[in-house]
Amino acid sequence: MSYEPPTPPANLPTEIVNTLNELSPEQLQGIATYAEALAEHKEREARLEESADQKEMEERPEDLPDDVPVKATITIKEINDNRYYYWQWRDGDKICSQYKGPVSSDE
Template sequence: MSYEPPAPPANLPTEIVNTLNESEPEQLRDVATYAQALAEHKEREARLEESTDQEEVEERPDELPDDVPSKATITIKEINDNRYYYWQWRDGNRVKSKYGSPVNPDE
């Protein structure tokens, strides 16, 4: 292990570097754990958004269930070789879904 402090990444803002340099080792470990979990969460959200954009969106019926907002759209998802209708909508930075019904295979 080197006696020199590690060099921060070039793209890390100075105020973050300064805050980290002033932190205790236990706080730094907590920050590292949180940063890793946050990065994984944001990557998961990006994948969800990408997969939502790629889903087949159908024309929405006139009547929505009571707990589905009017901005929701009907999406077809395939799960284990079965196709299902789901209502999907954005709620802040999240995409929410609610099961609708199975897709009729005769369509």
């Protein structure tokens, strides 16, 4: 073990390095344990989010536009005796719709 103090990572902010240099060995051990657990937690959250995004992309219907969420359903609206398909979904307290296309006469 070297008698020289360790060199902090270059990407660590100076304020954090200065604060760490003022702490006791016990406090530093606590911070090390917490930092390792926090890093594992954030990595796990990132993997879960990536997995959810991947699953959403796999379940996304091919004809669903990019700006329409996967939870949207298809609704038929009648306007002036003509029937149209719309994507429809809830966004908070409001209901959003986006035109999909006309309902063909054989449907």
